[in-house]
Amino acid sequence: MRPRRLKGDPLFVKTTSRIATLCVFLTLVLVPYAHGQGVRTIFLVRHADKVSDAPDALLSDAGHRRAECLAKMLADADIQQIYTSDLQRTQQTAAPLARQRQLKPVAIPLSKPDDLIEAIKSGKASNVLVVWHGATLPRVLHALGAPEVSPIADPEYDRFFILTLPQNKEHSTVGFTVLRYCDREE
Numbered sequence: 355m356r357p358r359r360l361k362g363d364p365l366f367v368k369t370t371s372r373i374a375t376l377c378v379f380l381t382l383v384l385v386p387y388a389h390g391q392g393v394r395t396i397f398l399v400r401h402a403d404k405v406s407d408a409p410d411a412l413l414s415d416a417g418h419r420r421a422e423c424l425a426k427m428l429a430d431a432d433i434q435q436i437y438t439s440d441l442q443r444t445q446q447t448a449a450p451l452a453r454q455r456q457l458k459p460v461a462i463p464l465s466k467p468d469d470l471i472e473a474i475k476s477g478k479a480s481n482v483l484v485v486w487h488g489a490t491l492p493r494v495l496h497a498l499g500a501p502e503v504s505p506i507a508d509p510e511y512d513r514f515f516i517l518t519l520p521q522n523k524e525h526s527t528v529g530f531t532v533l534r535y536c537d538r539e540e
Contacts, residue, residue: 393529396474396498397428398484398515400491400506401443413446420511423536425450428483433457435479437486439464444485451483464490471497491515499528512536 402424403417413421428451436452436459438444448459462470467490474482475498486494488506495503498517506513518529 392480393518393520394477394480394482395431396482396484396517396519397431397433398486398491398495398517399424399447399535400488400511400513401439401441401485402447403511404443410441411443413443417443417447417511420536421447422450425454427535429454432481433483435477435482436460437462437470437473437482437484439470439486441487444487448483448485459485467494468497470494474498495530500530503532 401413401417402420403414404411405414405417424447433451433455434457436448436455436457438448438459438461440461440463445459445461451457452459460473462473464487467486470484470486471494474484484494488508488510491506492503495515495517499519500515500517503515512534514533514535516529516531516533520526520528
């Protein structure tokens with residue numbers, strides 16, 4: 355019969371220490387690898403309600419309420435990157451979440467949606483918010499692998515698109531969901 359090892363026994367302490375060190379090492383090595391095998395989630399919305407049809411119109415009061423609602427809705431989504439256009443209304447829509455997450459949105463010129471598509475495709479962030487414009491958002495979605503999306507009507511500010519993009523070639527299925535978010539009365 356072997357003698358029972360006690361916590362104060364040097365062999366027990368040494369063995370426990372080695373096991374703990376191995377566990378920490380494996381966690382540090384394997385967690386990023388496991389995450390790398392997952393998916394990236396891209397949340398895409400049209401800017402919130404605007405005050406006018408001016409080229410660089412600002413958000414209306416309803417638009418500011420919708421932007422705050424969007425920030426609340428995505429509060430637990432661990433957004434790591436935000437893309438907007440260079441127009442103020444997209445930046446205003448993203449601002450509450452950017453403040454909350456302490457992120458600096460990347461503004462890409464509205465005239466360069468291909469730059470936005472490339473930035474999303476080449477990005478490393480797991481969870482991304484894109485605030486863009488109704489006229490070109492369907493094309494951006496399609497270029498990222500979503501099916502054709504019906505045009506976004508001028509007064510339609512509540513469409514919310516979620517794309518899940520695989521991070522490796524073995525699992526190439528793109529997930530796509532369309533929702534409505536943040537009714538004006540919220």
